[in-house]
Amino acid sequence: MSTTKQSQRNIKWVEGLRGITSALVISTHVARAWDFWLFWPSDKNGVAPRLLQLPFLRIPYQGRIGVPVFAFLTGFVCAYKPLRLAYQQGNVPGSLKSVARSAFRRPPRLVLPAVVATLFSFVLSCMGAYRAANHCDSFWVRFDAPDPVPFRENVDRLFTSLLTTWTNTENIYDRHQWAMRPLLAGAFQVYIVLAATIGMRFKYRILVHVLLMTYWWMNVENLTETFGAMLSLGTLLAELSQHRPTQTFITAHQKILTYVVAPILLLVGGYIGSYPHEHEDWTDWSLSLHNFLINPAGDDSRGSILVPKGANPGRRASAFFIQCLAVSVFLSHSLQKLLSHRILLWLGHHSFAVYLVHGTILRTVGMWIVYGISGEPWEPAGKNEDGSQQEQQWIIPKSRRHKMVGIVVFTAVTYLAAWAWMRWIDTACAKATMWLEKKVFDDEEDEGRNGFAEKGYATHHMNGNGTLLRPGENCRTDRSQPPP
Template identity: 45%
Template sequence: MSQAQASYLYTRIREALPWNGGDPNVKGDPRKSVKWVDGLRGIASFLVILTHLARAWDYDLFAPRDSEDASPRLLQLPVFRIPWQGRIGVTIFAFLTGYVCALKPLKLSRNGNVLGAFTAVGKSAFRRPPRLIMPATIAMIISWAMAQCGAFIAANRSDCWWCRYAAPDLEDSFWKEVIRLGKNFLSTWTTGYMAYDDHQWAMLPLLMTSMLVYLLTCATMFMRFRWRLVVYLIMALYFHQDNAKNTETFQLQGVYGMFLSDLSYEVSFQEFLEKWKWPRRVVAAILCASGLFIAGYPGEHPEWSTWSEVMHKAAHYIFPPDVNIGKRYTAVGIDLIIFAIYISPSVKEFLSNRLLLWLGGRSFAVYLVHGTLLRTVLCWCLYGITGQPFDPNVKQEGKDEPVWIPIRPPWVVAISIPLWICLVYFCATLWTNYVDPFCARLTQKMENRMFIQDEKPAQAESLPLTSMPMQTMPIQSA
C-alpha cells in the first residue's frame, strides 16, 4: 500500500469514527453553531437511563449517605452523585425545548422577516402536539400490549420496589383494560399520569412549555432585544414563585432557553466573548464548578451531610415555600452549567462530536422505550422471565408483604445491564428510523390537508394593505 493510499484510508476511517467532530477550522461548519444542543440532548437521555437504574436498584445514591451514621460512598459525594440521583435529564430537556422552539422565529424576526417568523411559529405550534402525542401513544400501546401478554409479571414480583411500583397490574377483564387504555391516553395529556409507562409524565409539561415559548415569541416579536430581556426577567420571576409540584421548573427552563437562543444572535455579545477570552474561560470554569455542586443537592435526606444541610437551610431564603427543593437546585445548577457551555466554544465543539450527536438523535426514542424495556427485558434478565417461584400467601417475617423474588448474582447484573443499554439504543435506532418518520409523514399530511395553501405571487397584490407592512419590517436593533 502506497503512502497516499494509507493516508486516504486513515482519513476515511477517522471521519467515520463517531467521536470525530468535524474540522473546527472550516468556516460555517454547522457543528459549530447549534449542534452542541443535540450533543447535550444525547447526554441528557443517557443520564435518564442511569437515573432510573439507580432508582430501581440502588436508591441510597439519592441520599448523601446510606444512613445518618454511615460514611458517604464515592458516588454519593458532590458532583459524583449527579448522574445517579435524577432530575438532571428532564431539566435539560425543558431548557432545550425553549432554546430550539425559539431559534428559527427569532432569527427570522431579527432579519426583518416578521411574516416568516409568524409563519414559522404557526407551523411549529401545529406540528408540535402530533409529533409528541403520536410517538408517545404508539409507545403506550406497545407497553399496554406487552402488559396483556404478562410481560410485567417478573417486575411485579421482584424485590425491586420501584419496578413493582411502576409496572402495571392488570384489570380482571380484557374489556376493562381496553377502557383503561383510553383513560390513560387522556390522563397522559391532561394530568401527566400514565399507568403503563410512568416516564411519560414529562410529556405534558414539555408540550405546555413549547406552547409557552411560541406564545411568548409572538407576544415579543416586535420588541427590541433589550425590552425582550425585561420580559424574560419578568417571566422568570413569575415562574420562580410558582409551586406546582410537577411543572415548577419546566416553564422557567423554557424561558431561559428562549433567552439564550435570543442572545445567540446578538453580535455585540459574541464580539465581547471573543475579545475577553481568558476572563470568559475563568467565568465559565467558575460557573461550571458551581453548577455541578448545586445540581448535586440530594433528593433524599439532605440533613445527613453538612454540605447538603446548609443548602437545605438556605433554600428557605432562596425559594418560595412548599416547593420541591431538589428540582429547584437542579434547575439553578443546570442553568449555570449550560451558560458555561454557552460561552465556551471548545466545549460546544466537544458536544458536537459524532458520538454525542448520534446519542442526541435517538434521545426522544430512548426516553419513550427505555422504561418499558427496563421493567420487561431487564427484569427478565435479573429475575427470570416466568416470575417463579412466587407465592403471594407466603409473607416476609414481621411484614405484611410477600417474599419477593431476589435479584440474581452480581455477575449476572454486571453482564445484563450493559447488554440491556445496547438493546435500548438498538430499539431507539429502529424507532428513529421507522416510527418517527411515520409520525412525521402523518403530521405533514395533516398540515397539507388543514393549512391554507400559499397564494400565488400575482394574487398577493390583492391582499389588504394592513398585511403588507409585515413583510418589510426593519431589522431590530438593541
C-alpha cells in the first residue's frame, strides 16, 4: 500500500478520537455533578486515595482534556484537505479556494446548532425544569443551571446569551458553550496560517508551525495551551501526514514506534497529565509532581519548561498529555486502526451533538432522578437573631442507587438525543449552510462570471477561464484558426 493511501485510510482515527473525547466529557461532568472528590488526589488529607483517584485512572474523570482535544482536531481537520490539494495534487489555487469555502462554512456550522441548543434550554427554563438543579447540593450544577426569573427577563436574558456566547463566552442557558468562540477563532487561526504559508517550502512551513507552538506554550495568558498550542500541533501533524518521506519513515519503523515510542509517550504524558485539580499536597505522588512541574527550585521563584511561572498547572499538565497522545496516535498505525473502529466512528459522528445537549439533559433529567423533579423541600436561608446570614441548606441525593440510575439514564438519553439531533437538526443546519454557500460563492463550473457581472462586466467579455479578455482578444474559445 502506498504512503498516500495509508495516510488517507488512517484519517478515520480523527473521528474515533473525537468520539472517545465526547464520552470523556460526559464522564467528567458526571464526576463534577455527583463525585467532585474525584478531582482531588484523595477525599481528605491523610486518607488513602480511592482507585479512581490514582494516577492514570483519574484522567477520564478529572476533566481538562475534552476541549483541548477538540482544538487539536480542529487544527488537523481544517488543515488536512487544503494541504492535500496543495502538495499531493499540486493544486494551490484549489487549496486556497478550499480554505475560503471552509472559512465561510465554519461560523454557521457552529453558530446555528449552538443557537438551537440555547433555545431548547431557554424553553426548559421557562417551564421551571431547572428547579432541582437550582436547589441541589452540587455547587457546580447550581452554577451551570439558569436561575428562575420572570418570563420577560428570561427573554431578555436569552438574546443576551445568544450574543455573549460569541463575544465573552458567557451563555447562561448552556455554560458548556464557553468553548465555541475560541474554537471558532482557532479555526480562523489555522486558515490564516495556511494562506500565509501555502507558497513556502516544506521545511519553512514546519518551522512556522513549531514556532507557533513554542509561542503559545511560553505565553502564560489564560487557555493558550488549551487552544493555541493544540491548534498549531494539529496543523503540524496535518503537514507531516502529507509528507511522503515522513510517512515512509513511520511505515518502515512501525514496530519500534508502536511498541516502544508510543507507550513511553503515553506513560510519561499520562503520569504528568494526572496532576490533580487542587490539594496536590495530600498525597506523595501529587506533591512530587507539583515540585517537579511548578516548584523545581523549592522557593516558588520559577516554574519549569512544561509549566512556566504564571501558567495554569492543571491545564498545562493535561495539554502535555494530549500532545503526547496525539503524537503517539500519529506514529502508530495500530492505534489509528483501533481508533477507526466503527463504534468509535459512530460516537465521533455524534460528538458535536453530544457536546451541545449533554449539559441540558444532565441539569434536568439527571437531576430529576437523583434529587426529585420538584427540587423540594427547600427554603432560602434567612437571618440569624443577630442579623447574620444563615448557612443555606441544599437538598441531598436520594441515595447512591439513584445516582447510579441517574448516570445510566442520563447517558442513554444523551446519546439518543444526539442521534435525533444529527438526523434532523444538524441536517437542517447543514442544508442552510450549503444554501448560503451557493448564494455567496460562484458556481465552480462557471467560476467568476457572476462576480464580473456584478462589477458591470458582461460575461461575454471573459475568456474560457473566467478572466477578462485583453483588448482586441476575441471571446470565442473554440476558434479553429488562429487570429489574424
